[in-house]
Structures are given as structure tokens and as C-alpha cells.
Amino acid sequence: MLRILIIQTYIKILKVKAGLTFVKIREVVKILDACVVTSTENFDDIEINSACGADLMSDVMAYVKENVLLLTGLVSPQVIRTAEMMDIKVVVFVRGKKPGQNIIDLAAEKGICVLTTHHPLYIACGKLYSAGLTGRGVWD
């Protein structure tokens, strides 16, 4: 029994180290004490493997990875546009920023989930990282 537990823990650590941990979006909402602003039909099925925290959208576009969550303090429709181009399904606005109706409408049209959290960018990223979301992007 103890041996199984040790093996399970070891596998979990290896997965976290390799960035192979997937976190359900409901879990993300809980970790970030987030509000769900726009949702999609498959909301509960969304799983996140890596996260990107940035206020500069061109930096986000240099980030290559699948199942990405974007955390940003920038509130602009171009955040949603960038997410659309990058196939990013979840955007989290940090520092308690509230997106305007134009952003909400665009996100709904593009099928992108929008969350808001009162945590600042650094803390929000840290909370997700501590929860095992250690997957990172690939830069040349």
C-alpha cells in the first residue's frame, strides 16, 4: 500500500516536472478565486496544460504551445484577437480588471472563455504554478 502511494507520488512529481499536468478549468476558477465572465458549451471539458502571463500581445504570439491559458492585465479587444489567432481558449484578466461589453461580445463570438481574478499577475501565475501547472511555451 505504502509502495503504491510512493509510486503514485513519484509519477505525479515527474508529470509536474515534465509539464504534463492538465488542470480542469473549474479547478483554475477555484485556484484563482475567479469569476466566469463568458463561458462556452464545453466549459467543463476544457483542460489547461500551460499558462502564459503577459501584457504585451506580441510576446504572447511568440509563445508556442497547446492548451494554453493566458493571464493578462491588458484589457483590450486585441487580447481576444490574439487569443483567437493563438488558439487560446481561456483568457484571465488579472488585478480585478473588468472587460468591457465589446470584449465580452467578441470573446463569446470567438468561443473564448473569459475569467477575471482580483489577484495580480505575479500571484495568479504563482498560484497556478504551485498547483502543478508548470508547462511552459517553446521559444526558438
Added chain:
Amino acid sequence: MSNNSIKLDFVIPGNDLLSAGEASSTVKKMLNQLGILPGIVKRVAIAMYEAELNAVIHAGGGEAHVQIDKDKVVVVVDDKGPGIPDIELAMQAGYSTAPDDIREMGFGAGMGLPNMKRYADELIIDSEVGKGTKVTITVNIS
């Protein structure tokens, strides 16, 4: 896809950062409908989006012409802006001439041209100071 190529033309409105990306979004949708691999679609979409943003930010808009062939997608973004005096310098990651109001909107990180190069199989920049800039992005499908 048939052997015939598909051609799409867009006018990129100037000084309207809010609608910038409409052309790239349309092209992305079209490529997805054609069943092209998501990774390839993403590369075209990002490179074109960066070029579209550049035309809006630096040149007061322009035109985009897209040709989808069996083996490649070619995106041409043409503007009549101020041109690029030093292309080599503009290609350096982090170099930017974007004004502050553009930076406040999350752009002007100096990653536009480097990102285009990163995602394109071929990038050709023709630019003449005072006349304009033509960026040709080619992404191979196969």
C-alpha cells in the same frame, strides 16, 4: 481541395486598432474550413495578424491579398506608409518605433517582424522610405 487556388482580398482600415485582425480572422476561418492542419493555420494566422497590425500601427492601413494553393499559402500585406529605413534593425527582437498609445494597447514590443519570420517558411520585405512596405509571407502546407 481542388487544383485551383483561392484568392482573397482585404482592405485594412487605418488607425482602427479595434478592428485590426478581421482579415486574419477571416483567413483563419477559411483555412480551417479547408481542413488544413491546425498548426499550419495557426502559423498563417499569427504571421498575417502581425503584418495586419503593422499596417494599422505604422502606415494608416493598407491591403492584404491572400492566395491559398494546394501546397502553400501566400499572404501579401501592402501599405503606403513611411517605409522601413533599416530592415535589419527592424528585424531585431525588441526594436520598435511604435508610439506610446500603441504600447498601451499591448503592442509595440518589437516582436512583429521577428514573429512573422518565426512562423513563415519564407518572408520577403520590400520597403521604400516615403513610399511604403510590402510584406510577403509564405507558409508551406505540405
